[in-house]
Amino acid sequence: MKKYNKSLIFTIFTLSGILFVSSCSSDSKERDAAESTSALIEGNEKIVAFGHISAMNILNNADYKSIPKVNVILGSVLGNWKKGLEIDKPIYYALEAPFAENGTPETIYALINVKNQDSLSSIISEMGYALDKEGDISYHQEDDVTFGIRNKLLIIISKPGDYDGKAKIKEAFTLTEGDLSEDKAEEIIEQKGDIVSGVDIARLLSTSNTELAKLSTEKKDHLDELVEDAYIKTVANFTNGMATVESFNLFSEDLKDELFFKDKNGATLVSKLGGGDPWMGVAMNLDLRKGESFLTDYLPTAQKRLMEDFPGEAKFALLALGENPFSKLFSGQAGVVLKGNPKSAMGMELEYTSFLGLGPKGDILQQILDQQFSILAEKKGDTYVMGDLRVQSNKKGIFASSGKETGGKLNLPPYAKNFGEDSFSLFIAFEKMDVASLDLEDEAKVVEILQYVTINVNRDGSKMVIAAKNKNTNILKQVTDFYAKQIMGKIDSMGA
Template sequence: MKKHNKSLLFSILTISGILFFSSCSSDSSERDAAEATSAMIEGNEKIVAFGHISAMNILNNADYKSIPKVNTILGSVLGNWKRGLEIDKPIYYALEAPFAHDGTPETVYAVINIKNPDSLASIISEMGYALDKDGDISYHQEDDVTFGIRNKLLIIISKPGDYDGKAKMKEAFTLTEGDLSEDKAADIIAQKGDIVSGIDVARLLHTSNTELEKLPADKKDHLNELVEDAYIKTVANFTNGMATVESQNLFSDDLKDELFFKDNNGTTLVSKLGGGNPWMGVAMNLDLRKGESFLSTYLPNAKQRIMADFPGEAKLALMALGENPLSKLFSGQAGVVLKGNPKPEWGMELEYSSYLGLGPKGDILRKIMEDQFSVFGEKKGDTYIMDNIHLKSTPKGIFTSSGNETGGKLNLPSYAKNFGEDSFSLFIAFERIDVKSLELEDAAKVVEILQYVTIHADRDGSKMVIAAKKKNVNILKQVTDFYANQIMEKMDAMGV
């Protein structure tokens, strides 16, 4: 009896194992868009950026159905595609490096879940496309775009120039059957959001910069260790009255420590920017010594390109300073705030205050600035005055200002209370500006609906907030309504 029990148990385990492994092997060709994209990322080391877009969520938030003519056209198209595709789910994408000078990736992949293969084939046929077959893949190539269908997936490939769409599509579907991504890449793929993107820093570095091959072996190895498993995750969401774009630097502390970040600076920079009621501000607190050293060690040509954009006199001064000239000339701290009327009238200039921190060799820059101002302006004490502009030069930094609101403390908006503390910060208080008086181009007039924009960046990431004046309506709908009303007003004026 025991012998029979052992035989039965062995048979059950064997059959279970066979079923398990056979189901795994078949499942790989039945994956959904998320899993398929995950496998493509894992199997193709040229993919440096990836993510997904919740297109229907964005369209619904924009309330496209409330625009009659748009709804008539777009609603019909979407209704048609809904028969064949799961367009209510995210559309996944992956970008292949290297990138062209205009930022175009070598290849773009889009992966979409199929709801009904027969309906999808019918839609494609109605569009006038004839599908070719390669095994179990149906595909069609039109110039630089190829789309392919297999089981539950539609893959769209866009690749500039001539290429074999059939071979490229077969390769893409084969990749979808490989191992899935893990850890950070998997977390990014699973991340919720209207728009989600991930960048593999190591892959980006190695596919976009051939100069790395010229580095000595020890430096190359150390750089590889620093960027290993380093990602940038960015999530954009559109909610009532607000749009947010938040990035996380998923780096090791060792990598963050070698970069230019310099955070938690308190009010040291803001206190140098005078007083008044600013409507815009930009501030930087950078560790130039670290940043310059990183570039010199690993990306020397990039550093040369940066310095090439400096004015002639400054460029000569930098060359004379030897190694790490930027950190010798500048402290890494700089800021400017704009105040008063943003629209110059009757020849008046914008009111502003600015500060440029100087390094231990900053006297070189001071002399250049003082020589310029001494020709056209006059000196009163330690301040040069030229028209309405004041320049004060000190060993620690150069202060410039224009207008009357120079004394006291800055009256910052509540949403900009931490301005100047991080490595980079910016705010624009549209509520303090008479935007309509600026006579902006039609496309830019949408800022009339905004209250403010803020951006902050530090060693851990960055965050941009775009806030509308109305807080109870999705910001995408507000933008849609604005442009729709703008178009209707023009049509009424034309008597259409």
């Protein structure tokens, strides 16, 4: 009796295991675009960037239906595709390295949920494409683009040059059946946002940088340890009156510590930029010693490329300083603010204050400065004066200003109150400028609707904010309306 029970229990567990494995195998072919992308990333180590785009959300926020003629064309196309695809859900993508010099990936994958396979096949047939069959995959290749359909999933592949589309699409579907990504990669895939992207730092370095192969085993092992499971997650959202692009450095603290970040500087830099009402500012607080050491250890040719952009005398000075020359010449702190009348500043007059911090060997730059200005400018104490331009040099750094001298503190706009505190910060107050009077290209004139732009970068990530003057309407609709009005104005003028 006991032997019978043991055999029965063994049989039940065996059958359960077979059924479980079978169900998992079957389920893996029924995955949606999100899970399929997750598996594709896990299975293809050449994929370095991925994410998703909420295309319909972006189009609806732009209110494309209100654009003359566009609604008729785009509306009918979207209505047609909506029968076969779940276009209201995000479109997922993955980019395969290496990247060409123009930034083109080796392969681009797009993954979209299928609503009705028969309707989708019908739409494709109406477009004049004949679908071939490979097992349970329907596919078609047209030049460098191949698309395939299986169950609930459409995969589109774009790959430059000649390639076997059937083999490539079959490989892609096979990879979507594998293990799902975990931890940070999965977090990025599940992240909500109008546009979401993720970059795998370890894969990016290993697939696009041949310098790493020349590193010693010790350095390579240390770098591998630093970038293991390191990602940059970026999320863009478009809301009423504002667009935000926020990046998160999903790094270890050890990696952040080895990079150039130098945050929480308070008002140390801003205090060196005089007073007045600035309408634009750029500030940097960098740990050049750390940054240089990182480049020297792991990317030595990058440092050489930086030197190539310097004038001859400065380049010679850098070469003469040996290791870590940048941190010997510069402190890593620099900033400039534009102030005065922003309308005239874009024309004949320019009022600004700037500061460039000098390092322990900064006297070399001071000597070069003396040589350049001693002939052209009048020297008053430690300050060279040439018209409205004033240049002062001391152990702290080089101060330069033009226009009316303003003492006291900078009167920063409220949205730029933390200017100068992070590793990098920028603000532009378009609200103070007569942008319409500027001689801008048509595509750039959209800044007329903007109030300001701010960018802040620190060890944890970065954030860019683009704010419109109108806070009650989605910024995408405002941009769409601006360009639609611009185009219709040109059409009317041509008709006249």
